[in-house]
Amino acid sequence: MMNFQVEGMSCGHCVQSVTKAVHAVEPKAKVAVDLASGRVTVEGGEREAVAQAIKDAGYSVAAA
Helix, strand or coil, X not given: CEEEEEECCCCHHHHHHHHXXXXXXXXXXXXXXXXXXXXXXXXXXXXXXXXXXXXXXXXXXXXX
């Protein structure tokens, strides 16, 4: 399980964008987004690929 601190998420659309970005690189990954805390949890996939996908969607990412 990977945890990321994602800056810049503020609405449901942001949650969908992050989820879609992760699924683009890891289609079978389980993604949970806590909008209030900015935490994204991903089960499955490679950490660097997932982090880059979230960055490519326009968000800042840090390990959580």
